[in-house]
Amino acid sequence: MEYSEAKVIEEQYSNDEEIGSYMYFFEHNNKKWCIDATKESPWKGRLINHSVLRPNLKTKVVEIDGSHHLILVARRQIAQGEELLYDYGDRSAETIAKNPWLVNT
């Protein structure tokens, strides 16, 4: 979804302590976008945790048939049974204050 729409929804989520951070913000072609994976779905990507210190995946935007998609790519060889982790990327002071694990895991 577009950034402006996502920021409104993010604000609504922030009023509910039961809702975690399942929104991923990214840029593509100089425009800001967001994937909101908050609602339960069959997509497994929404279950992957964050790490800035030891991520083994990274996000990448790919164009398929004229539309863009966010995919996760291995940064290195990943052993069977190893937890998949990527950097959620959010470094805003407000988000870090609520989710200190963004900078220390």
Ligand SMILES: C[S@@+](CC[C@H](N)C(=O)[O-])C[C@H]1O[C@@H](n2cnc3c(N)ncnc32)[C@H](O)[C@@H]1O
């Ligand atoms: C996209 S979900 C990841 C899947 C989630 N752990 C689950 O079981 O549904 C993001 C949420 O997982 C938790 N999370 C992800 N990475 C974390 C980390 N490194 N340390 C603590 N909590 C984390 C936070 O509650 C965050 O809001």
